[in-house]
Amino acid sequence: MSTALEIRNLSKTYSGGVEALRGVDLDVEEGDFHALLGPNGAGKSTLIGILTNLVRPTAGEIRVFGVDARAHPERARTLMGVVPQEFNFNVFEKALEILVFQAGLYGIPRTRALPRAQELLERLGLGDQMHQIARHLSGGMKRRLMVARALVNSPRLLILDEPTAGVDIELRRGLWEILTELNQKGTTIILTTHYLEEAEQLCRNLAIIDHGRILEQGPIQDLVRRLEVQTFVLDLAAPATGKELPAAFQVRRIDPERLEIDVPGGLTLNQVFAALEACGLEVISLRNKSNRLEELFVHLVGRGRP
Amino acid sequence: MNAHGLWIALATLLHREVGRFLRIWMQTLLPPVITMSIYFVVFGSLLGSRIQRIDGFSYIEFIVPGLVMMSVITNSFSNVASSFFNARFQRSVEELQVAPLPDWIMVAGYVGGGMLRGILVGFLVLLVSLAFHPVRFHNLPIVLAFLVLTSLVFALAGFSNALIARRFDDISIVPTFILTPLTYFGGVFYSISLLPPFWRGLSRLNPILYMVNGFRFGFLGASDIPTWIGLATLIGLAAGLVALNLGMLARGVGLRT
Ligand SMILES: Nc1ncnc2c1ncn2[C@@H]1O[C@H](COP(=O)(O)OP(=O)(O)O)[C@@H](O)[C@H]1O
Ligand SMILES: [Mg+2]
Numbered sequence: 001m002s003t004a005l006e007i008r009n010l011s012k013t014y015s016g017g018v019e020a021l022r023g024v025d026l027d028v029e030e031g032d033f034h035a036l037l038g039p040n041g042a043g044k045s046t047l048i049g050i051l052t053n054l055v056r057p058t059a060g061e062i063r064v065f066g067v068d069a070r071a072h073p074e075r076a077r078t079l080m081g082v083v084p085q086e087f088n089f090n091v092f093e094k095a096l097e098i099l100v101f102q103a104g105l106y107g108i109p110r111t112r113a114l115p116r117a118q119e120l121l122e123r124l125g126l127g128d129q130m131h132q133i134a135r136h137l138s139g140g141m142k143r144r145l146m147v148a149r150a151l152v153n154s155p156r157l158l159i160l161d162e163p164t165a166g167v168d169i170e171l172r173r174g175l176w177e178i179l180t181e182l183n184q185k186g187t188t189i190i191l192t193t194h195y196l197e198e199a200e201q202l203c204r205n206l207a208i209i210d211h212g213r214i215l216e217q218g219p220i221q222d223l224v225r226r227l228e229v230q231t232f233v234l235d236l237a238a239p240a241t242g243k244e245l246p247a248a249f250q251v252r253r254i255d256p257e258r259l260e261i262d263v264p265g266g267l268t269l270n271q272v273f274a275a276l277e278a279c280g281l282e283v284i285s286l287r288n289k290s291n292r293l294e295e296l297f298v299h300l301v302g303r304g305r306p
Numbered sequence: 307m308n309a310h311g312l313w314i315a316l317a318t319l320l321h322r323e324v325g326r327f328l329r330i331w332m333q334t335l336l337p338p339v340i341t342m343s344i345y346f347v348v349f350g351s352l353l354g355s356r357i358q359r360i361d362g363f364s365y366i367e368f369i370v371p372g373l374v375m376m377s378v379i380t381n382s383f384s385n386v387a388s389s390f391f392n393a394r395f396q397r398s399v400e401e402l403q404v405a406p407l408p409d410w411i412m413v414a415g416y417v418g419g420g421m422l423r424g425i426l427v428g429f430l431v432l433l434v435s436l437a438f439h440p441v442r443f444h445n446l447p448i449v450l451a452f453l454v455l456t457s458l459v460f461a462l463a464g465f466s467n468a469l470i471a472r473r474f475d476d477i478s479i480v481p482t483f484i485l486t487p488l489t490y491f492g493g494v495f496y497s498i499s500l501l502p503p504f505w506r507g508l509s510r511l512n513p514i515l516y517m518v519n520g521f522r523f524g525f526l527g528a529s530d531i532p533t534w535i536g537l538a539t540l541i542g543l544a545a546g547l548v549a550l551n552l553g554m555l556a557r558g559v560g561l562r563t
Contacts, residue, residue, distance in 0.1 A: 104318025105405035107311025
């Protein structure tokens with residue numbers, strides 16, 4: 001399987017001095033459904049803006065299906081479709097015309113673009129709104145119009161920037177179905193979101209971005225499992241020097257009277273203490289070790305809950 | 307994209323631009339025709355009979371080419387300035403940016419649309435002038451060359467203006483403070499041979515003078531300025547503005563942060 005998107009050391013400093021991206025590396029395999037998860041201001045839209053020619057990168061390399069986007073920007077763009085975060089169509093144009101126009105810009109003649117546009121609008125539930133001007137569509141319809149527009153050139157890589165932000169539950173489910181179907185038919189999809197729930201529902205892989213850096217990347221299941229592990233710092237009554245440590249847990253020595261222990265979800269603290277006692281270790285106090293990633297996750301999950 | 311694909315993209319842009327100004331013809335085509343008809347009535351019919359012949363031509367005959375040129379200038383400019391600025395403002399210009407198009411297609415599409423509006427309005431104004439005086443062509447190729455080049459130059463200028471504008475107000479600065487005065491002092495209403503030497507010399511710095519005179523030469527065969535200077539000025543301005551626009555686009559001015 002080939003790589004749909006390969007980003008190396010991408011950075012962006014805006015003219016005002018904001019470092020929106022600080023050396024981002026990201027790999028998305030062909031056929032993947034990949035989430036880019038991060039809070040507001042993390043740099044998600046900046047990353048997508050660079051991919052789609054709206055933002056100029058300060059440094060870094062991008063390959064889209066192996067095509068170097070800096071050397072052959074136009075060829076790279078033929079492979080992508082994008083649904084931006086903000087509405088960006090001419091609100092006085094009719095829905096159908098918006099699609100036919102976009103298709104024309106990809107070199108698709110009107111005669112071929114018309115049936116394609118009609119089919120896409122039908123598929124996104126906008127069949128009855130084809131001849132309405134965009135301004136008269138509801139928020140959810142506008143969002144679906146942008147999805148239809150992004151599909152006119154049958155992109156191999158579809159990028160969506162927070163497609164479900166501020167969208168009602170029903171529409172969100174509808175959109176999820178459409179995206180899942182597209183992905184099953186072979187379209188690689190990258191979606192940004194600040195809802196962990198959405199990423200879990202839809203995507204196989206996940207990259208977490210914050211302050212312009214990728215903190216983690218991998219299969220969602222792995223990341224979620226890892227997050228269920230809690231780490232505690234234990235202060236001991238006596239130095240543990242020379243003593244054996246419980247084999248059932250991941251335990252690290254920090255200094256003679258202090259240990260760090262990972263407790264997978266499902267185990268109780270009583271089981272932890274029993275294991276420690278069996279090794280002759282007496283605990284005076286314990287505290288939960290704070291974890292940057294975990295804090296971020298808690299924050300993101302919290303916001304994902306309605 | 308291959309040449310065929312680029313051609314379709316360009317045709318798509320032109321189709322939208324022409325469709326736009328035809329659809330809102332009450333704002334784009336009608337006003338210049340009405341304004342110019344009023345000029346014809348006031349200067350041609352009412353005042354014209356009291357004004358001496360200029361270079362052997364009646365006053366209405368003398369001002370028609372200049373007024374046609376004035377319409378071409380303002381309409382080519384403002385079509386591109388407002389349409390392109392509006393696309394930036396609404397962000398629909400992003401539809402062009404994400405598409406696999408080289409920058410020059412964007413320039414060609416908007417500028418082509420502006421030229422077509424300028425030329426169409428010029429033609430309509432000329433048509434109206436027939437009600438006041440028959441038209442004659444001394445040299446039709448010269449007329450067409452000045453028409454096409456002038457619309458090109460001002461459509462390109464409209465594009466530059468829209469690219470650097472931050473607010474809607476910014477796209478009326480050039481028409482108000484530059485185009486209108488230069489056009490009025492550009493020999494539309496008088497021959498510069500009537501001016502005192504100082505003002506005559508100053509007028510020669512005004513590029514619009516060359517356009518108006520060249521265009522008028524095509525109709526009447528009389529001009530204050532050799533025609534080739536007018537053509538060379540227009541070609542030079544067009545080349546400079548093409549380079550300016552493509553340079554700004556390459557640096558991301560106005561479109562890419
Ligand atoms: N055009 C811009 N000029 C200056 N700073 C910007 C611009 N766009 C975004 N930023 C800043 O860059 C950072 C990342 O923003 P953005 O990429 O929009 O994040 P996200 O999409 O993850 O919410 C933020 O601090 C934001 O304020
Ligand atoms: Mg964003």
